[in-house]
Amino acid sequence: METTESAAPRLTSLSHGGGCGCKIAPAVLAELLKGTSPGTPFASLLVGAETSDDAAVYRLNDEQAVVATTDFFMPIVDDPYDFGRIAATNALSDVYAMGGTPILALAIVGMPLNKLAPEQIRDILRGGEAVCAAAGIPIAGGHSIDSVEPIYGLAALGLVHPQQVRRNSQARAGDALVLGKPLGVGILSAALKKGQLDADGYRAMIATTTQLNAVGPALAAIDGVHAMTDVTGFGILGHLLEMCRGSGLGARIRMDDLPLLPGARSLAEAGVFTGASARNWASYGSDVRPGDALTETDRVLLCDPQTSGGLLVACAEESLADVLATFRDNGFAAAVPIGRMQAGDVAVWVD
Template sequence: MNDANINVAPRLTELAHGGGCGCKLAPSVLQKLLSRQPAAQPFSQLLVGTETADDAAVWQVDENLTVIATTDFFMPMVDNPRDFGRIAATNAISDIYAMGGRPIMALAILGMPISKLPPEVIAEVLEGGASVCAEAGIPVAGGHSIDSLEPIYGLAVIGLGHPKQLRRNSGAQPGDALILTKGIGVGIYSAAIKRQALPEGGYEEMLASTTLLNRIGSSLASDPAVHGITDVTGFGLLGHGLEMARGSSVTLTIEQDAVPLLAQAEALAQQGFVTGASHRNWDSYSSGVTLPEGCPDWRRLLLTDPQTSGGLLISCAAEAAPALVGRIREAGYPLARQIGTITAGQPCVVVR
């Protein structure tokens, strides 16, 4: 069963026009907005800003220390308030891990329709987020709240790292292998939840994936065979893969049959359970992606499916990939696998 039987009135998802990372602005819209912002590069200590659409900002304090900062928040993709808080917090902390850092504290971001939701429901959202922060070993040290038309929750997260262990989405090298640590299909599952049509066991599977911290990123960053990391969220596998390709000036080749999927993602996609964000994603970056001839729409929509609290996309030396996949699986990511390769060439993504 899905979580529609949770006694929440009204349902959280009924109060939101979108949910999870599917709420993100389309990549094309975001690019237009950012193009009008002043460049941040005159600050010599700013190692990572907006230049390659990376996961977090990084400020170098000295030769041994960087501060990593990020924020992420969205509207609910599930109706259970505690689960909403857990998913949103896991997703926000992921950006720190994707840079190779370790989180040290978080600030809560909360917007709620006070006249429509009882205080105990809102408190459960906060409790869910705090429980994930406790699992990550960090405090929720403050935050900010507003009365809003739709429910919104997330975190601003601060982390630390070593400059030599910083891993960017622009670090991929020709000859590398590509590894993905979690299964694809979260947006498709959330579409089924909104229509109360997610089959038995699907909710538990999705929750296990979206609340699994990407803490393996901090460990992988100390391995010299790992060259680049990004997390796969609202722009889908193809979108975040294209950001890596453009940032690194390389071609990513993805083997479509190697991409791990949540157990019911393919069947649900074929039945039409997709989000509007999948279509917006494709419209935004299709010029940078080559699909195989005859690729069915449902397959394309899986590859553009917005992932809330998705896995890490890792670029590593090819000879190290099998051992790294084994190490990642042993650390608690059972769907991790190699999904492609990186070659010199036009910055683009090729799906085979």
């Protein structure tokens, strides 16, 4: 019997994970990559895989470098159009996080053709196309397969001036840390899958996950911005720790200053969260120095996997006002300072 749209299952029921919560846990990924060779060094490769940065950057000439990245995952929501939008927004974020401007994308499509109606698949593709149109770029092709689980994402290319590349490994001691979007996407997505997310919560989740981090190039143009990354599947702690390891520094953040999506804390207190939170803590908890007042709910929030999360910026204190103004002028009202980089052990202290 042919599948019809009305009889089609929920997208989230077809996958074992969703959004950036699908990412392989940091410790498992490190084990898988153990012993792999980075290959022969290339003088023009400005950013490779050495510091787990957001994208590769390759110098073309003195004025231009190409930014290349790929990102894809299984559904985090049931609405096909929203799924496509979220996946595309998330993929383009890696270009913005390097200070680059996207120029084109290729679609990555894996769909269970025997379970999804053609209309659903077309809506997923339309969602991705809408986001790329908003970013001013074409989806110029791609690749598709018949897959057991629905998968969608992009391979994205961008351009950046070589001197404006912002890596995750160039933070300096004393830098202020600013987070551009609120946390809690993983928790809200878990609530959605359990049927416990209300309409307001869904709107808040869609609003943040489909907001392009197009502010990245403007932030990179500020002299005092030393490092950037985006917060995705490893949670705020995991991606901050990548910044610490790359920079050879520690960091201290304030739990009360972390911006949260409405309802995220109360849902976490009620036991609603993803399995990725526990996997994240198991991977990097030994490098976290929690304060005495840190609760189990706090830990869930700190390790919550973000999908299409915010930019995390390390900047000089004298540039903090410019960074906050740039975020807010570009529509990121939730952007706030959350802590500071510091000399000493490579770890994150949570107050």
